[in-house]
Each structure stands twice: as C-alpha cells, then as structure tokens.
Amino acid sequence: MNIGTRKILDRSFTAVGIGSIIVMALALMFVVVPIVTNGIGAVFFTGTVEHRKMLFNEFKRGDSQGLSSEVASSDRYRSKVYDMLTGFEAELETMAPEKKKEYKEKYAQVRSAVQALLGPLPGDSTPMLTRFKYGQTRWEKAEEKLHDLLYESKWDNSNPNVMSKEYFVSRAIGFEGTSLVKLFPYVKDNLEKMLLPDFTVYWGFITDSSVDSHFFGGIWPEIQGTFFLAIGAMLFAFPLGVVAAVYFTEYAKPGFLNSMLRSANSTLAGVPSIVFGMFGLAFFINTMKVSESKSVIAGALTLAIMILPTIIRAAEEAILAVPKTYREASLSLGSTKWNTIATVILPAALPGILTGAVISLGRAAGETAPIIFTAAVSVGSAIGLADVFSSPTPALSWNIYNLASEHEAASQIRHVQYGMVLALVSIVLLLNLSAIVLRARISKKLKG
C-alpha cells in the first residue's frame, strides 16, 4: 500500500477511537442534561396561587393572610368566568332540543377544561381525589390546559398510508353565536390574573411526603426508602466483604478450593439483577420468612448479596495495594499475623476499601430489579426505623419506574418523575464523585 494511504488509515484509526470516546461523552450529556434541567424544575418553577393554596391546606405552610388576599383578587377575575358558564347553562335550557343536544356535549368539554385549569367550580361537590381539589399549580401546566380549553384536538386519518396526524380546532368557533364565545378570549387574556403565577422555590419537594400519589407534595418517602435499603445492604455486605477479602488475600492458599471460591465470586458478580430479585423472593421471603411479605430487610439482604462481590473485589485490591514492607515491619516487631492485619494492613487499606464501599452503596441505591419483588411498593408514606423488619417501602428507583410506566396519569406528573430521577442520579453520582476524590487523596497520602 501507498505510504500516504497507510498514513490516512492510521489517522482515521485514531479518529475512530477518539470519536467513540466523544460519542460516550455526548451520550452522557444527552442523558444527564435533560434530567438535570427538567429535574430542577421540580423544585424551582413558576407556581400559581393554586400551589400556594395546596401547600396551605395540605401541609399548613404559608401565610394565611397573604393567601386569602391573593385568593380574593384571583376570585374577582374568576367570578366572571363562572358567571359566563352559568349564563350559558341558562341559555342552553332555552335552546331547541337538537341544538341543545349538540351544544351540551361540547359544553361539558369546556366545563371540564375550566375545572382542570381553575379547580372545582362554585357549586361543585368537593372531589374525592386531592388532585381535583385544585386547579393547575404550575404555570407551564396551566398554559397547556389553557391550550386544551381553547382548542379541540382532532386526528387526521385521511391518508391510510401515513400515521394519523393531530391537528387543532378552535373551540370558540363551535360556540359562535352563543354567549359562551366571549369566555375564550377572556380566559386567554386574564389567566395570569386568575392564577397569579410567581417564581417558587419548593424545597418541600425533597422533604415532603406525597399527596394523592405524587400529584402534589414531595418525594421524601422514596428518598428515605432508598437510604434504608442501600445502608441496610451495606451493613450486611461490608463486614462480610472485608472479612472475605482478608481471607482471600492473607490466608487462602492456591489450590482447587480457592479457585472454586474465586469462580463463585465472579459468578455472583455476573448474575443478572432480576435473578437476585427472584432469589430474594424465593429464599428470604418464601423460605426463610424474614418477613411476612415484602420488607425493607428482605430487600436490603437481596441488595447485600448483589453488591458483595464488588465489595470483596475492591477490598482485595485495596489490601493488595498495601506495601509488603508494612507487613514485614510489623511482623518483625513481633506482631502476630492477625494483629498485623488489624493494626497495620486494614487501616492502610481502609480508604481503598471505603472507596469500593461507597461505589457499591451507589449501586445499591440505584438498582431496581432486586427490590421489585422483595421490598418496593408504589405508594406509601415514609416508614419508621422500627418498621424495616415488617413493612415495604417506596424507593426512588422503583417509583421512577412506577410513575413513568404504570401511573394512571404518567404524563401529568413528568416534573415529579424528572425530580425523582435527578434526586437518584445526584445521590449516585455524588457517591461516585466522593469515591473519586477519596481515591485521589489516598494516592496522595501513600506518597507521603
């Protein structure tokens, strides 16, 4: 081959490698950036008066005087809407039967759109579900609902070869000639005055429990459940893992038995996470009966088994990285082997072991599959420390799945889902970051 061509090949080879690293970095950004930007929206957003009403009623937070004056001013603008609605209802009664039938259905849609936007109308009975007790609490949602009120969505199925397309028709046209036609421009122009949007910082998203399956409130039960599960798993796995690593590095003699144990370790590391979940169900719950049904303890035990190989490996590496000279020095001073391990080797290896443990903690916090059958529930309040042996808990990882895939109104509460994902990703990445920092500090310290 030509030397020129060979050089081009060489360059392009380098380019492929660098390209794939760049793709990885981009993929990371592509995943993390929307999660962060949208997740922040769960705490920082433009809240409406409905949000403040909700906070006051459900969490007894906020100042009642300011709120009542706000409510009064918004009611002034809302009352016109309500008047228009009642006016049209009266008009409806006077219409001819077929016209009445035609308008009635359309009117019902308008009415429910207004309900969704502003909350229950005067004269409505108090709804059962909290989510219907308030109008839109977030301004960007309110704008979506406003669009729903102004336009009716229809689907274009005319071309059978192409997917049907959505298009919008103004509702105002449908009410041409009636008194209701004035409602639409009025709501459009005065929505701000009816909802009083204001920049809101809602730290309660982290510390509050949820109201009406995450329509309102925060994600504290999930955060707490995640911590219980991850720390519980660590309580079991850490001592076991460190002791096993001490055995493997200091006592094990090469041979068949030892290689079997090592194979077992790597096998355990390769078991799919969902199989851990099945095992947890079959063993801890159905056979050992550590609890009646799902519980934090069963989930923590399952997670502990899952992270055990990682901890053993990290601890082994950390112990092997302790210079041999420490061992010699200690033994030559007349220390027993066990004493040497306890007073010299483990303290020197501790930062390394902790690094591995912190990363495993992150993994335990982030895993979902092992806790599906053993510990997680979709809806629930924060549990007390005494309940960990008997009751299941919500957890961030599981509830992200649940809210995004199984919640009856998944698309309504995207901000909560994003907030949860951000919380989980932050916890895990912060743990990993601290591990990286810890590792950098160890290598500095060992250099003296």
Added chain:
Amino acid sequence: MAEESVGERNRTNTFVLSARKRTMQKAAKTAGEGVLFAVASFVAVIVLFIFYFVARDAVPFFQIRGFSEFFTSSNWYPASDPAEFGALAIIYGSLMVTLGSALIAVPMGVAAAICLSDILPFSIRQYAKPVIEMLAAIPSVAFGFFALVIFAPLMQNNGGPMLMWAWWILVSPFMLLAVIVISDLLTTKIKEQKRRQQLHIFFLIFFGFLSILLLFKVGTVLYGIQILTGTNALNVSIILSFMALPTIVSVSEDALQAVGRDLREGSYALGATRAETIIKTILPAASSGILAAVILGIMRALGETMVVWMASGNSSQIPEPWFNYLQAIRTLTATIAGDMGEADQVTGSARFHVLFAMGLLLLVISFISNLVSERIVVRQRKILSGQ
C-alpha cells in the same frame, strides 16, 4: 519423649512454648482461619443457593408443561384459559436486543479502549476515565426513564430523519476510507508511474461517485421510514449499548495494558504505523482478554431489566421481518419483572414457575459466559507470562 523433656524445662524467658501451649495456639489459629474461611465461602454458598432456589421453582414448570412448548412456541398467553407459555418470541427478543447492543457497543468499546491505552496522552485520558465511570454509575432505571420519556418520543416523531442522519454520519467516513483504500489497492500492481496516477484518480472518482450514490439512495429510503412506536428494539439496543460500554472499555483496556511494551516497540522498530502495530500486533495478543470483555459487556445487556421493561414495548412477538429492529419486542428479564406481580399470588401455578424457568435460563447463560470469560482471561495471563 521429646515433648516430656521440653515440658520439664523451665522456659520463662524464651520463644519456645510448652507443647500444650503451642498446640492450643495452633488450634486457635486454625479455628480463626476456619471462621475466615467460612465467611469467604459464604459467597459460594450463596451461588449454590441461588441456583437451587431458582431451579427449585423452575423445575415444576417443565414437569407440568414439558420443554417443547417453552422453547418452540411464541404464543405467550399466561393469563388466558387454557394458558399458553410459548417463550420463543421472548427469548428471541432478549437475543435481539443483546445482539443489537453488542453490534453498537463492541466496536465502539474496543476502539475507545485502544484509544485510552495506546493513543491518547495521559492528560486527556484523565478526563475520559471519569466519563466512563459516570456512564457506568448512572442507575439503569434512569437510563430506562430516559429511553421511555425522552428518546422514544424523539424516535417516534423524527424517526426517518434520525435514521438518515445516523446513516450519513456513521457510514460516510468509512465509505470514504474504503474508496481510498480500494483505489490504492487496485493500482499498486501497476509499475508505470504516470499510468498508475491516472488510474488512481479515475478509480477515486469512479468509486467516490458510486459511494455517494449509495449513500443518498439508502439515505432517502431511511428518510421515508415511519417508526410506529418509539419503544422498540432499536431504542433499547442503543441505550443498552451505552450501559455495556463501560464494562467493555475497562476490561479490554486492562487486557491491552497487559500486553507489554516490548511487543509494541518491536513492531514500531519494523516500520509499522501505529494503526498497523495495534491491529497486527497488539490486538491479536490481547484478543482473548478483549473477548472476555465483550462477553461481560454482552451479559450486562442480556441481564438488564429496567431499560427493556420500560422501553421495549413489551410485545411478545417475533418482529416481521425477523430483523426489524423498529418493532416492539419483549425480553426475558422484562417478562419476569412484569409478570411476577400477577403470578406471585398463586404460588404453585405454572404461571409462577414459568418465570423461574426464564430466570434459570438467564442464570445458566450468565454462569456459562462467566466461566468462559474467566477461563479466557486466565489463559491469556498464562500465555503473556510465558508459562
């Protein structure tokens, strides 16, 4: 007799103990080591337990229903009466996303590993490593959420253009490279300088034109494709490949690092370019380690639950045609996760046991691949250390 004489002597200030004391000391030591061994073998016990308890609940399924339906039928109606438990489509779905993610992750992962170990200077490597570590740390459910909420709608709404751009961006550089190499290879035999140059330019133009034609033809076809659902095998494969990448990169980087400097220097000394050194010398030497990395990465994709559960569409059917990655599929892991809740209550039914049969299948596959990759790594270490 010796013990007696030792016992008789008074040893206050010496390092030799009495027989009894020494025996006690040894016994204590053995006991201590025994305790440590017991803890260390706990892992092995767990592995055995996992196999036992999964198999214990899996075997009844095969006793009730036999083997053939599970592996050959793709009628999955566990809830209807009579129930059908054909898992072929589900197994196929698992294989499909695993293969898809491997096709993306393996070339990228190996290229990135080579780049990290042989090409990039240390200063850049320092920043690349945390990126890979962070990619590995992001919880699977976050990836699943991303796939479901962000990536799937994106795909569904802009499927055609996305495919076209991906095709152009990914394939055109390689096409260009192929054109250059082919025209070079076709003309190397010609001795006469001037004729060779003329022919070379002709070939460049000819093949260049052909490849541009191909690029645009395929691009237009791809542009016209309508993706009916964003939750499909392609979506899952892409996301899974990013989850498998960190494993592949770090394990194959270790394998590449294990190839010593001597080999590299030897190759450079013979006048090989860096790419030639890597392809002809280093990759063959590290090939088994890289194979182990690939196996581990693939296992990660096969065993992943949350992403496939959330974003694969969960439709138990073999796509039409069989290689259509744009259709919804269903995998073993997602089936276990999704159906256990409904089957749990009726412990003892085939519906409960079939899920354990699937779990056993996963477990056996992962066990075998682990064993194989471990053997490969051990063998490579032996070869490299010259034993």
Added chain:
Amino acid sequence: MTVDAKETSESAQLQKATRDIYLPPERKKISGDDTIHISAKEFSIYYGDFEAVKRVSVDIISKYVTAIIGPSGCGKSTFLRAINRMNDLIPSCHTTGALLFDGEDVYGKFTDEVLLRKKVGMVFQKPNPFPKSIFDNIAYGPRLHGVNDKKKLMEIVERSLKKAAIWDEVCDRLDKNALGLSGGQQQRLCVARTLAVEPEVLLLDEPTSALDPKATAKIEDLIQELRGSYTIMIVTHNMQQASRVSDSTMFFYEGVLVEHASTAQLFTNPKDPMTEDYITGRFS
C-alpha cells in the same frame, strides 16, 4: 548420652574457633561472657526445589557486629531473614538442618515465631515506617506487647529514639506523619522502632542501600553506637561498609558460606581464592 558428649566436645571446639574469629588481638574486646548467640548447623534453605542456602554451619557470638557480604542472589539476605523467620511469608520456603538461637531451635516444633521476632528485630532495605505518627510508629511494638500506659510509652519512645540517634531531630514533631521524614531519618526511625521492643539481636538487611552517603554515615555511626549492646548482623553490598562497621565477616557465594573470618583478616588476608577474587573486585 555418648552422642551428646561427642556433640558437646565438637561444639566446644567450634566455639573456640569462633572466638578466635571474633576476638583477634587487635579488636577491642566487648565485656560479656562471649556466649554463642546464634548458631547454624548444616542449615539449608529451599525455595521449592531450589536450594538457596546450602548447608551453612556458623556460630555468631553475642554483642558483636557480623557482616554478610557476597554477590546479588547469593543467599545472604535469605540467610538473614531465616534467623527471625521472615521467610515464613514465602509459602514455598522450607529449611533443613538446625538453626539455634540461645540454644533453642528456631524452626523447632514448639517455636512461637512471634516471640522469636520480638527477640530478633529486623531493619529492612527500604525504610518502611508505617503511615502513622512518629510516636505511634515507635510505640507500635511496645503496645503490641502490652504496654499501654501513656507515660511509660513516652519513656520508651524517647529512649529508643535517643538510642537510634534521631531524638534531637524529631523530638518536637512526634505527632507528625513519619512518612514526612527524609530517607535517612526514616531508616533510623525504623531502627528506633525495632529497639523499642528491646530485642537481643538486630538484623540489618542492606540498611543503607536506599540512602545517600551522608545518611549512610549516620547509620554506620549508629551501628558503632549499638555495638556491645546488641548482637548485630548486617547484610551489605558495600565492602567498605562491612570493613568499617563489623567485627567479623561472612562471605556467601551461590548459597555456600565460603569463608567466615574476622573482618580484618578477611579483607587483608582471605584464605579462600574466591573470597579474594570478590573483595578485589574481579567479580561482583
């Protein structure tokens, strides 16, 4: 009984020969009863099948300095490490013959290697302080052996550091990390750490090979200071060092103890041609 008697007479003879080695007329005699402290009899050390030290027989008299010289890989370090059983760390290592310390078999069935090592201290090639404070480094040994009283520990630390001639340099920063000291200081700290457990024997395994000339001189001075208080055995590559610090010198070659003689004699008038070749630098 007869066997014992014969052995006794043999050892008496050997003892006399050893005394001749250690007490040539020109050397300053050390007050003491000149007992044989360490004694090897047909002592071999194996790594697996490889015989690293071959049937060595030698007697070391207490309180003197013995140097061990020889080319790399000749088994001198292996022999030294055998004395306090540091070779136990290598799984494939085993021994034949006898190695006696205070007349007791070091590799005997009832030997407690931990108690042995308390009596036979060792300083290694590279300074190896623990990543702890200077105080904790010195106090590590005494604490192991049951001294926990803070005041008493302080006394021991001060005495050991003074003995190792490093007290003046570190007395104001006992709580600082020992890894912050210079290489030479670290090595003297290691000597002090060993002295703190009050050993009878001090084994030095090329203690100055990682140090600069100035620090080396300080360590050599220290060895001279400690002569007479401890039985010292030093492995060294440096023949000048051996001739400067030791009373007697052993020359090892390929695992065999070629010659053991008083230092003056070995360096001026070696009996074995191989020794001569080595000390004149014909091979190394």
